[in-house]
Amino acid sequence: MLSALGPASGYSLSKRFDATLGHVWNAKHSQIYPELKRLQAEGLIEVTDEGARGSKSYTITHTGRATVSHWVIDTEPAPVRRNEAALRAFLIPLVSQDDARAVLQREADFSTQRIQELEALRSTAEHAPGHFGALALELGIRQMHTIRDWAQWAIEQLDQDTNAQAAHRSHSPQH
Amino acid sequence: MLSALGPASGYSLSKRFDATLGHVWNAKHSQIYPELKRLQAEGLIEVTDEGARGSKSYTITHTGRATVSHWVIDTEPAPVRRNEAALRAFLIPLVSQDDARAVLQREADFSTQRIQELEALRSTAEHAPGHFGALALELGIRQMHTIRDWAQWAIEQLDQDTNAQAAHRSHSPQH
DNA sequence: CTAAACATGTAAACGGTTACATGATTCG
DNA sequence: CGAATCATGTAACCGTTTACATGTTTAG
Numbered sequence: 001m002l003s004a005l006g007p008a009s010g011y012s013l014s015k016r017f018d019a020t021l022g023h024v025w026n027a028k029h030s031q032i033y034p035e036l037k038r039l040q041a042e043g044l045i046e047v048t049d050e051g052a053r054g055s056k057s058y059t060i061t062h063t064g065r066a067t068v069s070h071w072v073i074d075t076e077p078a079p080v081r082r083n084e085a086a087l088r089a090f091l092i093p094l095v096s097q098d099d100a101r102a103v104l105q106r107e108a109d110f111s112t113q114r115i116q117e118l119e120a121l122r123s124t125a126e127h128a129p130g131h132f133g134a135l136a137l138e139l140g141i142r143q144m145h146t147i148r149d150w151a152q153w154a155i156e157q158l159d160q161d162t163n164a165q166a167a168h169r170s171h172s173p174q175h
Numbered sequence: 176m177l178s179a180l181g182p183a184s185g186y187s188l189s190k191r192f193d194a195t196l197g198h199v200w201n202a203k204h205s206q207i208y209p210e211l212k213r214l215q216a217e218g219l220i221e222v223t224d225e226g227a228r229g230s231k232s233y234t235i236t237h238t239g240r241a242t243v244s245h246w247v248i249d250t251e252p253a254p255v256r257r258n259e260a261a262l263r264a265f266l267i268p269l270v271s272q273d274d275a276r277a278v279l280q281r282e283a284d285f286s287t288q289r290i291q292e293l294e295a296l297r298s299t300a301e302h303a304p305g306h307f308g309a310l311a312l313e314l315g316i317r318q319m320h321t322i323r324d325w326a327q328w329a330i331e332q333l334d335q336d337t338n339a340q341a342a343h344r345s346h347s348p349q350h
Numbered sequence: 351c352t353a354a355a356c357a358t359g360t361a362a363a364c365g366g367t368t369a370c371a372t373g374a375t376t377c378g
Numbered sequence: 379c380g381a382a383t384c385a386t387g388t389a390a391c392c393g394t395t396t397a398c399a400t401g402t403t404t405a406g
Contacts, residue, residue, distance in 0.1 A: 003266070003269055004265065004266055004268070004269065009356095009357075009358090010357075010358065010359090011356065011357050011358075012357095014357095021262075021265065022256070023254055023255075023256070023258075023261075024258050024261040024262050024264075024265055025256070025257060025258065025261075025262045025265075026256040026257075026394095027394085028394080028395065028396085029357090029358075029359085030359080030360080030361095030394085030395075030396080030397090031393075031394060031395080033358060033359055033360090034359085034360090051357095052356085052357090052402080052403075053356060053357050053358090053401085053402050053403065054357060054358065054401085054402080055356080055357055055358085056357095056358090065269070068266060068269060069269050069270050069274075071266075072263050072266045072267065072269060072270055072274075072278060073270055073274050073277070073278060075259075075263070076281065076285070077259075077260065077281060077282050077285040077286075078259065079198055079289060080198075080258075080259075080318075081197070081198070081200070081201040082200060082201075082257070083198075083199050083200065083255075083314075083315075083318075084250075084252075084253065084255075085252065085314065086198075086199040086200075086311040086314050086315060087196075087199050087200045087311070088247050088250070089310040089311040089314055090179065090196065090199055090200075090307060090308055090310070090311040091178070091179055091243060091246075091247045091307070092247065092310055093179070093305070093306070093307050094178055094179065094240070094243060094244050094247060095244050095247055095248055099244075099247075099248050102248070103247060103248060106251065106252060107252050110251070110252040111252075114254060129332065129336070130268070130336055131268070132265060132266070132268050133265055135264040135265070135267055135329050135332075136261040136262070136264040136265040138325065138328075138329070139258075139260065139261050139264055139321075139322070139325045140258075140261060142321050142324070142325050143258075143318065143321055145321075146314075146317050146318055146320075146321045147314070149317070150313065150314045150317050153313075154310050154313070157304065157310075161304070161305060184384095184385075184386090185385075185386065185387090186384065186385050186386075187384095187385095189385095201366095202366085203366080203367065203368085204385090204386075204387085205366085205367075205368080205369090205387080205388080205389095206365080206366060206367080208386060208387055208388090209387085209388090226385095227374080227375075227384085227385090228373085228374050228375065228384060228385050228386090229373085229374080229385065229386065230384080230385055230386085231385095231386090
């Protein structure tokens with residue numbers, strides 16, 4: 001984050017996480033402060049200013065920037081292995097048809113809400129095309145659309161299964 | 176998993192994670208064995224059979240099944256807070272245009288490969304419509320499509336930006 | 351004056367991964 | 379007979395969250 005958005009104190013990094021990066025990667029202040037010390041000890045960042053109320057401004061070093069670039073370029077994509085929405089989907093057959101519909105509808109509603117929040121962000125200056133976060137924000141929005149569409153599709157599937165079974169019963173009522 | 180796919184030993188659960196649920200939620204045997212003991216102590220599962228080589232077959236109890244259903248129905252969706260693809264996207268402006276293109280292309284290629292793997296799964300009996308895993312698999316496939324499409328869109332964006340800047344330079348060459 | 355915001359830290363606990371460790375059975 | 383597979387466990391470590399803890403400055 002220091003490499004992308006410039007120098008900051010632990011406190012303002014924490015605010016940046018809440019505002020900008022939170023939907024992509026998050027960190028609490030209790031993780032940030034020790035991490036800043038560790039990065040400083042490794043020479044990847046340095047204290048460049050000390051302001052009011054004991055605040056310290058950290059700036060990324062040349063080595064630090066190189067390390068981040070290297071990570072971006074050389075890290076190979078890995079499949080996500082913690083997908084809570086999909087886990088619930090996996091277990092859906094355990095619950096009643098009505099409960100299943102409700103669960104999926106809640107997922108769809110939640111996504112709709114997130115889409116609105118993220119699209120509001122998109123019109124801010126920091127997320128203009130070419131800026132840090134613009135690509136990530138676009139991906140976030142698309143992923144929310146995907147979950148919403150999937151949930152609506154899944155509800156239709158449930159209903160079709162029900163109708164198909166009902167139709168089958170009415171055609172062969174004795175079996 | 177015991178509630179969805181029936182009784183299993185720690186070893187076979189580990190195999191099931193590798194085969195079926197891995198792309199959604201994963202667990203290693205070192206996590207599974209202690210967890211089975213914990214769930215047993217809480218009365219959510221029980222040992223129903225002891226086979227060869229000291230293998231123990233665990234079955235979900237009535238309470239266990241109720242607990243899982245309750246979790247599925249009552250857990251509200253939470254925004255994902257660890258999205259490595261999006262994090263890389265966020266940091267893309269740090270690297271050169273060529274490197275950026277390569278990173279995005281790798282992401283697209285990786286997704287294409289995953290799509291093929293997951294679609295191969297879809298034609299298996301366990302993933303037929305209405306079965307455990309069918310909805311989750313569909314979501315997984317759609318999410319991979321989303322990343323692939325997004326990466327391709329992002330590459331186009333990069334190229335358009337370059338062209339626009341080149342055009343701008345050629346129209347006002349002195350500035 | 352006091353509540354909110356600014357600002358920084360530490361400790362305990364938890365979930366998960368990696369590595370260590372052991373032994374039984376089957377297949378070639 | 380030896381390698382692969384079946385089968386179960388523990389220990390150390392790491393990243394993260396929750397809770398604890400403290401002090402300063404600003405705005406109403």
